[in-house]
Amino acid sequence: MSTSWTLKPAAAVKTAPVVAIGLLGGYVTARETGIRPLGGVVLGVAGAYAIRSWAARRGPATAAALGAVYVLGFGLSHPLAKKIGSWPAVLTVTAASAVASHLLSDDRPERAAIEG
Incomplete structure (x- = not known):
């Protein structure tokens, strides 16, 4: 067994x-x-x-664009939580973020398939 x-x-x-x-x-x-940096590890990984x-x-x-959406989503969740709840x-x-990821990456053919 491996x-x-x-x-x-x-x-x-x-x-x-x-x-x-x-x-x-x-x-x-x-x-x-209660350990915020641990949540950051999950987010980062x-x-x-x-x-x-x-x-x-x-x-x-x-x-880069989707990475920015991901990080901005995290950042914007904090002030948004003050208005609508956590x-x-x-x-x-x-x-x-998930919809953007699906539309811009997951729902499209792989780049190698397009180029090849």
Whole structure:
């Protein structure tokens, strides 16, 4: 039995769920543990994994744009929470980021298939 594991090829990863896990998981981790940096670790790991896939699927420009949406979503959730509450704010920015990821990356053919 093999004990090694590998990551799925970057271009094969659907990133909308990864984005949702990063934003929701980061929030829940920080809230439930009381350790905000731990929530940041969840957010960061998921974001890095998504950026890896965005770059492989759609190139660096799309990866940068979607990375900005992800980080801005996190940042905007804080002032938005003061207006509509924490959970509605997190759910709103998560939905927006996941939809952007789906439309700009997951729902499009891989770059290699386009170029080849």
